Amino acid sequence: MVTYNSSMEVEHVFKALADHHRRHLLDLLSQTDGQTLTELCAHLPMTRFGAMKHLRILEEAGLVTTRKVGREKLHYLNPVPIQGVADWAGQYHRFVEERMDRLEDYLQELQQKEKLP
Amino acid sequence: MVTYNSSMEVEHVFKALADHHRRHLLDLLSQTDGQTLTELCAHLPMTRFGAMKHLRILEEAGLVTTRKVGREKLHYLNPVPIQGVADWAGQYHRFVEERMDRLEDYLQELQQKEKLP
């Protein structure tokens, strides 16, 4: 049985990840941590205001932390909440395995029939 | 580096999973596969029409397959696309590990200082 977790925290993380621009931002931070808004939004096909809103959603979900240095705001990846998503998805792994096993059984059965027709 | 995957398929899966009602539906199917709309919507705090739309989104994302038997429509879990999410999230695992290592180093450093002040 898969444990159904409806906690607000996990929900925010899932929602934050449900946009490829935001996943792209996390990717960018995983390559170079501590980038400014200007650096990050240079990679997104939108205005800096659009990028800012996405970063705020990531921050509210706890996936990004920020630190103000002078007039710049540095953004850092926090990978911990992603672990929650990985754990949730991992619960379904055994269902995929079962499916693979069934497929294997089926293929072997086919093979048997070919040998002894 | 985390591979940024913007394919439409993955995007649909992420969006479909970004709602706890839909994750709950997957959970229900993982417990008892092949349930009808009526059976499933009995567990959700909404009308059957609301539940139907959620099921359609899951179906479009490939997370649920359906089979019509008489006047009933049976819903089956397809766990395979969830694997894509697990893989994506798994890419961030090493960042969590790095963080743990740094924390461990820090704690050991503290311990050293206590011993030799």
Place this chain on the structure above:
DNA sequence: GCATTATTTTGATGAAGACGTAAGTATCTC
């Protein structure tokens, strides 16, 4: 065939999301 049950289609509506523009506040540089 007729009443019942299961599902679908087709709007309607209010909320939330994803942008954008324009003006405002710090901060740095000179």
Place this chain on the structure above:
DNA sequence: GAGATACTTACGTCTTCATCAAAATAATGC
């Protein structure tokens, strides 16, 4: 302090989402 730079706030708009209601379709059982 004047001008450039980095970010923010405060809107407006357009789209998508979540939900419900009512009517339509389809299958079952007697």
